[in-house]
Amino acid sequence: MLPESSPRELAKALTGISGFDDVTYGGLPAGRPSLVCGAAGCGKTLFAATFLVNGATLFDEPGVFMSFEERAEDLIANVASLGYDLDRLVAEKKLAIDHVRVERSEIEESGEYDLEGLFIRLAYAVESIGAKRVVLDTIETLFAGLTDAAVLRAELRRLFGWLKERGLTAVITGERGEGQLTRQGLEEYVSDCVILLDNRVEDQITTRRLRVVKYRGSAHGTNEYPFLIDEEGISVLPVTSADLDYGASTEVISTGIPGLDAMLGPGGFYRGSSVLISGVAGTGKTTIATHLLDAACRRGERCMAFVFEESGSQICRNALSVGLDLKPHLDAGLLRFEAARPSLYGLEMHLARMNRDVERFKPSIVVIDPVSALRGPANELQATLLRMVDMLKGRGITAVFTSLRTDGSFDQVGDLGLSSLMDVWVKLQDIDANGERTRTLYVIKARGMSHSNQVREFQMSAKGVKLVDAYVGPAGVLTGTARLVQEAEEQAATLRRRQDSERRKREVVRRRQSIERQIAELRASLDVAEEEEQVLIGEDETRESLLADERAALAGRRGAAE
């Protein structure tokens, strides 16, 4: 993430804190002091300790931790919870810890003094291990221990100058003060880089946030970024990317349910697409998601499931009831469940946690079950979900979100604006009729592929999920027993219709035959009539010729008599 370096580019020291180095484009200014400030309990000391430990272990830069508050033993114990073994680093001469105890009651002041003792201690510690990094935590404690603020200020100024002169990358922590970043206005002296840590409680949920207040000579992310402290250390989540520049895969992956694959043109989802499975409680969202996981694991892909309502082992147990055994996948390290109650963290924190887990586990399929469990103000929720989708898409991860919709209706209320972000939306619906409830499923949308528009009934059995064509007819969509009844009726009706039509066919044949018979009879009588006609014509001609003959004979006789 380092920007193109120009000759005048500020040298930076990586902190090794995931995300932070991205936000600052390379870490803290090298060879200069940086101020990390924030209220009590916001993680200043842990930030500083992480900076040193990572320096020592990852970047071969030994460091000195000068603590003005905690004793070395306490510090070691406290950061052990992040998995840091300071004792070992100290033994390996990669880290030096010096606890500077300032107890006002033990110190009497008489006359002029300076803090050369502190300089000597620091110099000694730095030289003893060849340190490149220094942490002063929290130097403002000096103001509580010593009365002469004027001397202190002059000496602090000298100290920061001294650190710069020696080219030490330093983190100075400071407690947040009234109206200013630190109680004693340390920001006046440390002007190169100021990081503000914050720990805010909203609706009884705490979210840690980090902001780069200033960074002289360098570009930096200006937003407030959530960060996370847990047993895996500190991670900052730079969720800034809102670009839609991810590639689109044409590879198709199976859903693990043959019937559902068949409903989708190419035979499954595109890899890297976002899939929403929505439905009310008990429609089988998790079961379908489990099938997807199982299918992916069988293909040897890594899968990660963030579950908010059940524990991983509960899901495994439940999956057994539909004939899916997830345990081998868990054992093989292909499948990982991350279960947490939605109220455990704020939205940002959930996102940060997911980001980090995804970054580390590198799954190819992520299931979030159910995404609707995340609660928060609508606009924040939508922004978080958008970034979640982007975060997964940007990595080419196929994301499966399940969403519980209490209304089960088709309107926009309560869908978190998710539906339009999704590439595929499979909707599960219960149909409650004739005293029974049946699960049905249909694909509302599937970007970039043809898909079935039909409602399918799906059945869950010990053999898994099976899709059955639902009866769709003039009587509406029929499922379950009603479908069976309807199917039987249809069969009977078909039989009846076949018999009917055969009968009608026979009748027609019969009628045709009778007509033909009539035609034959008529034709016969016609022949008779023709014969008669011929006879009559013959008789007439004979009679005419006889008459003519008679007339001729008569005329002959008359002529002879005259």
Add this chain to the structure above:
Amino acid sequence: MSESTTMATDPNADADLAPGHYHLRLYVAGQTIKSLTAMANLKKVCEEHLAGRYEIEVIDLLKNPQLAAGDQILAVPTLVRRLPEPLKRIIGDLSNTEKVLVGLDIRAKDSP
């Protein structure tokens, strides 16, 4: 290398470090005006109030930087009263004699 200047004149007190025996350490950083002033002031106070039962060890941190952490030295000059207990620290060039006396618990002991 610590420059140990033993000023004790009472052999008994030196032997068993009895209560009332003062073991003082003055931490300085080089021969600065402040350190020299502190040294002079300390000697004066000790001679006046602790004659014969004190011991001063002057430690130059420029020569022995590793000793600074042990006695939690922050400011210089720092005077540390190692004995009698409890440990006391006085920072500064010791120009305020009153404060030095109170800081070393001499005032409370010596004055009625």
